[in-house]
Amino acid sequence: MTEAAAAKKAPKPAAEKTPPPPVVGPVSGLEKLIQSGGFAVTAELGPPKGLDLEAIHKKVGILKGWVDAANVTDNQTAVVRVSSIATAAIMVQQGLEPVMQMVARDRNRIAIQSDMLGATALGIRNVLCLSGDHQTFGSEPGAANVYDVDSIQMLGILKGMRDDAKFAGGTDVEGGRPPLFLGAAWSPDADPAEVRTLRLAKKVRAGAQFVQTQCIFDLAQFKLEMKKAGDMGLLDKLAVLPGIIPLKSAGMAKFMRKNVAGISIPEDVVKRMEGNKDGKEEGTKIAVETIQAVREIPGVRGVHIMAIEWESKVADIVSRAGLKKGPGA
Amino acid sequence: MIVGEQKPFEQIVKLIERYRRVLVAGCGTCVSVCFAGGEKEAGILASMLRLEAQKNGRPLEVLEQTVKRQCDMEFLEEMTTKVGQVDAVLSIACGCGIQFMAERFQDKIILPGLNTKFIGVTLEQGEWAERCAMCGDCILDRTGGVCPVARCAKRLHNGPCGGSSGGKCEVGKDRDCGWALIVQRLQKLGELERYAEIIPPRNWTTSRDGGQRKVVREDLKEQGRIEPR
Structure with a gap:
C-alpha cells in the first residue's frame, strides 16, 4: 500500500483545528495610505522579455520615491515576459512596493491560489485581478487559454482565502491566511455602457478594495460614471485610481481612440495635441491637468499613471501635478 | 448540428497517396446539412481524386458510399462490403463518425477528410456559427x-x-x-x-x-x- 493510500485508509481522529488568525488591515503601504486618506500614486512596470534584470532595476530606480506602488504587468498583451511574481518579488527586495497583476488567461484556480500563497510568502501584498489580453494578440497566438475563472470569480476566490481561510474547493487554508489588498480594473468608458457601473458593483461585491481605471481623457463622462458609482454606494468601500496616460503626439491620440477599446478621447484633446509642435510637452500638460481635475472628484483616492515604456516621465508628471511625492517628500 | 469543413484538397491528396483503393465515406446527417460531408460532397470529392490521380498518372481506384449516420453501428454495417474492397477509408463525417468507423473496421486504415469545427447554427446559406x-x-x-x-x-x-x-x-x-x-x-x-x-x-x-x-x-x-x- 502506498503511503497516500495508507493515510486514506486510517483516518486520524478529527483534531480540533483552530483557523488561522484573521487578516487585519492595512496589509500594504498602498492600503495604509488609502485608509489614512492620502492620495495614492501608482505607475506601471513592465517586466523584460528576457533575463535583463538590469532593466527591472533601472525602472525601479526611476520610479522609487515618486510612486507609492507600481503595477507589475502579467505577460501584458499576451507577450512572454519575466513573471509578475518574480518581478514583484525583486521589487519588494529593492524597496518599491508592487501591485502584482494576475490574469485569468494563464492559470486555473489551482495555480491562482498556489501562486497567490507563494506571492504573499515573498512579501507581495497588493494584487490586481484581470481577465488578461487574449493570447491571439501576443507572442504565442497558438496557445490554449485557461479561463477556468474570470477576474470577478478570481477576486472572490482570493477574498475567500483571506477572509474565510477557505480555498475555492472548500478546504481550509492552514497556518496563515494570505494578507492581500485586492484590486481590479475598471473601464468607465467601455461598451456596453449599460453595465459599466453594474460590473464595477460586481467587482466590489466579489472583493475589490481598489480599482485602477482605463485611461481617462473624457472628464465629463468619468464624472458621470463616478456619480453613478457613488449613488450605488460603491465608493464607501472602494478606492478609485483613475488611469492617466501621457500622450506623446496627436497621432497617438488618434490611434488610441480608433484602436483601443474602452478609451474615449474627446475632440478638444486631439485638437490640443495637434496645436502644439511639442507633443510630449502638451501630453504631459494634459496629464497633469487631468490629475488635478480628477483629484476633485469624490471617491478618487489616487491616480494610476501609465507611461508606457516612458517611466522616466512619471516623476515629472507627479511633481508638476503637485503631488508632494519624490525623494525627501 | 455539428459543423464541419472539408480539409484542403491538397491535404486529402497527401493523406491517400500511399493507397491504391480508397473509399470516400460520406455521412448523411449534420455534415450533409452543412454541405461538407454528405452524399453530394462524397461524390464530388471522389471525382476530384480520380481526376487528380489520372492527371498525375497514379493508379487509384475510388469508391464512394454515404450512409445516414456514421455515428451509429447499424448504418456502418451497410458499408462492410465496400470497406472490404479498399486499402483505406477516407471518412468525411465528423470526428465521431471517423472514430466509430475505426472502431467498427478494426483492421482498416481510416483517414479524416474533414475537420470538425463546432456545434452551431446556419446563419444564412453558406454561413454557420458556433453556439454551444x-x-x-x-x-x-x-x-x-x-x-x-x-x-x-x-x-x-x-x-x-x-x-x-x-x-x-x-x-x-x-x-x-x-x-x-x-x-x-x-x-x-x-x-x-x-x-x-x-x-x-x-x-x-x-x-x-x-x-x-x-x-x-x-x-x-x-x-x-x-x-x-
Whole structure:
C-alpha cells in the first residue's frame, strides 16, 4: 500500500483545528495610505522579455520615491515576459512596493491560489485581478487559454482565502491566511455602457478594495460614471485610481481612440495635441491637468499613471501635478 | 448540428497517396446539412481524386458510399462490403463518425477528410456559427439565452472584458461580443437586474475537464437495443 493510500485508509481522529488568525488591515503601504486618506500614486512596470534584470532595476530606480506602488504587468498583451511574481518579488527586495497583476488567461484556480500563497510568502501584498489580453494578440497566438475563472470569480476566490481561510474547493487554508489588498480594473468608458457601473458593483461585491481605471481623457463622462458609482454606494468601500496616460503626439491620440477599446478621447484633446509642435510637452500638460481635475472628484483616492515604456516621465508628471511625492517628500 | 469543413484538397491528396483503393465515406446527417460531408460532397470529392490521380498518372481506384449516420453501428454495417474492397477509408463525417468507423473496421486504415469545427447554427446559406461549447451544465437561463462559454473568446462568466467595442469582440470585428448580446437581451427582457448576480466559479467536471464523457440511460437500456428511426 502506498503511503497516500495508507493515510486514506486510517483516518486520524478529527483534531480540533483552530483557523488561522484573521487578516487585519492595512496589509500594504498602498492600503495604509488609502485608509489614512492620502492620495495614492501608482505607475506601471513592465517586466523584460528576457533575463535583463538590469532593466527591472533601472525602472525601479526611476520610479522609487515618486510612486507609492507600481503595477507589475502579467505577460501584458499576451507577450512572454519575466513573471509578475518574480518581478514583484525583486521589487519588494529593492524597496518599491508592487501591485502584482494576475490574469485569468494563464492559470486555473489551482495555480491562482498556489501562486497567490507563494506571492504573499515573498512579501507581495497588493494584487490586481484581470481577465488578461487574449493570447491571439501576443507572442504565442497558438496557445490554449485557461479561463477556468474570470477576474470577478478570481477576486472572490482570493477574498475567500483571506477572509474565510477557505480555498475555492472548500478546504481550509492552514497556518496563515494570505494578507492581500485586492484590486481590479475598471473601464468607465467601455461598451456596453449599460453595465459599466453594474460590473464595477460586481467587482466590489466579489472583493475589490481598489480599482485602477482605463485611461481617462473624457472628464465629463468619468464624472458621470463616478456619480453613478457613488449613488450605488460603491465608493464607501472602494478606492478609485483613475488611469492617466501621457500622450506623446496627436497621432497617438488618434490611434488610441480608433484602436483601443474602452478609451474615449474627446475632440478638444486631439485638437490640443495637434496645436502644439511639442507633443510630449502638451501630453504631459494634459496629464497633469487631468490629475488635478480628477483629484476633485469624490471617491478618487489616487491616480494610476501609465507611461508606457516612458517611466522616466512619471516623476515629472507627479511633481508638476503637485503631488508632494519624490525623494525627501 | 455539428459543423464541419472539408480539409484542403491538397491535404486529402497527401493523406491517400500511399493507397491504391480508397473509399470516400460520406455521412448523411449534420455534415450533409452543412454541405461538407454528405452524399453530394462524397461524390464530388471522389471525382476530384480520380481526376487528380489520372492527371498525375497514379493508379487509384475510388469508391464512394454515404450512409445516414456514421455515428451509429447499424448504418456502418451497410458499408462492410465496400470497406472490404479498399486499402483505406477516407471518412468525411465528423470526428465521431471517423472514430466509430475505426472502431467498427478494426483492421482498416481510416483517414479524416474533414475537420470538425463546432456545434452551431446556419446563419444564412453558406454561413454557420458556433453556439454551444458542450460544457455539460447549461446556464442559458442566467444569461438571457446567449452562451458566454461558446460566445465569449475568454468564456467569461461575468463579462464583458474591456475589449468589447461597439458590440464586437476584440478578437475579430466580424464576431459579436457575447456579453454585449447578453446585456442587450437581458435589457430587452426587462431582466437587466440578473446581470448583477455574480456567477460563481463553474464546476468543469461536466465539461471535457472531467475526462471522457458518457451518457447512460438505464431506462432505455432495459428495453434493449433502440432501433434507429
